[in-house]
Amino acid sequence: MRTSCSGTNSSRSRGQRDGLSCSLSQLEINRGCSGRSTMGRLDGKVIVLSAAAQGIGRAAALAFVKEGAQVTATDINGEKLKELDGIPGIKTKVVDVTKRDQVEALAKEHDHVDVLFNVAGFVHHGSILDCEESDWDFTMNVNVRSMYLMCKAFLPKMLAKKSGNIINMASVASSIKGVVNRCVYSTSKAAVIGFTKSIAADFIEQGIRCNCVCPGTVDTPSLRGRIQAQPDPEQAYKDFMARQKTGRMCTAEEVAYLCVYLASDESAYVTGTEHIIDGGWRL
Numbered sequence: 001m002r003t004s005c006s007g008t009n010s011s012r013s014r015g016q017r018d019g020l021s022c023s024l025s026q027l028e029i030n031r032g033c034s035g036r037s038t039m040g041r042l043d044g045k046v047i048v049l050s051a052a053a054q055g056i057g058r059a060a061a062l063a064f065v066k067e068g069a070q071v072t073a074t075d076i077n078g079e080k081l082k083e084l085d086g087i088p089g090i091k092t093k094v095v096d097v098t099k100r101d102q103v104e105a106l107a108k109e110h111d112h113v114d115v116l117f118n119v120a121g122f123v124h125h126g127s128i129l130d131c132e133e134s135d136w137d138f139t140m141n142v143n144v145r146s147m148y149l150m151c152k153a154f155l156p157k158m159l160a161k162k163s164g165n166i167i168n169m170a171s172v173a174s175s176i177k178g179v180v181n182r183c184v185y186s187t188s189k190a191a192v193i194g195f196t197k198s199i200a201a202d203f204i205e206q207g208i209r210c211n212c213v214c215p216g217t218v219d220t221p222s223l224r225g226r227i228q229a230q231p232d233p234e235q236a237y238k239d240f241m242a243r244q245k246t247g248r249m250c251t252a253e254e255v256a257y258l259c260v261y262l263a264s265d266e267s268a269y270v271t272g273t274e275h276i277i278d279g280g281w282r283l
């Protein structure tokens, strides 16, 4: 027998199932009577994400299709993005998320989007004294304004269906933890947390939910690049490792598992929250 949050499921629209009012029945259908997974956890969901060419975005795109989603994977780096071409379930598109016309064109291509995952971000190294106005503006543009543009372009489509799920990439380096040499980066990620809660609060009654993900140190190409860019890369690597209480960095795949949960109906009652995945770094 199927169970739903409100005791009925027969007349539920797709929108109601995907939004906060999701019934347990959909999960049970997906898992089958025995409780084993018979279908993907994201079957039929249309997911658009940014920064999918490498790192966490790429790992998330692959995890989403593995669970049955139809994914539009975007990135500014067309060459790297091509590596995802030909993977069943993935469509790629070069998009600079700081360009309003490109973001709006991307939104126009989609009649319906279940999940929007804003991943793109840039790490500026330094304290306020190392941060020129141009660094400040560039970081806030890539890390915060891009999410404003993406949400503004995609929200109306979600509202029309009374259903939508937005995931934003924040960081533990934010309002959660003060981190040395991450002045504008932490400021931008704290803004992402505030932005996330604002969207969650404003649209909760219209079937929209919005959460953010706050990783600690994730072993990605850009992290390796930042280590190499230090005057003493060997020491920089040791410093990164020294702050890992678990003795290792997080993998992009581990962050992707959390994102699958947030993108799925399993998290239908979860909104306006920051999800920390930092191996206890903040403790």
Ligand SMILES: NC(=O)c1ccc[n+]([C@@H]2O[C@H](COP(=O)([O-])OP(=O)(O)OC[C@H]3O[C@@H](n4cnc5c(N)ncnc54)[C@H](O)[C@@H]3O)[C@@H](O)[C@H]2O)c1
Pocket: 050, 051, 052, 053, 054, 055, 056, 057, 074, 075, 076, 077, 080, 095, 096, 097, 098, 119, 120, 121, 122, 123, 142, 169, 170, 171, 172, 214, 215, 216, 217, 218, 219, 220, 221, 222, 223, 252
């Ligand atoms: N790696 C970490 O330790 C870590 C920790 C916490 C949070 N994060 C956040 O996770 C996100 C992804 O980080 P990562 O380390 O996996 O990424 P990465 O730096 O390895 O990859 C970032 C991707 O973003 C793309 N990109 C950059 N500017 C863009 C733009 N204007 N438009 C579209 N795409 C653009 C790049 O081409 C690249 O493919 C970022 O928001 C980052 O701040 C990362």
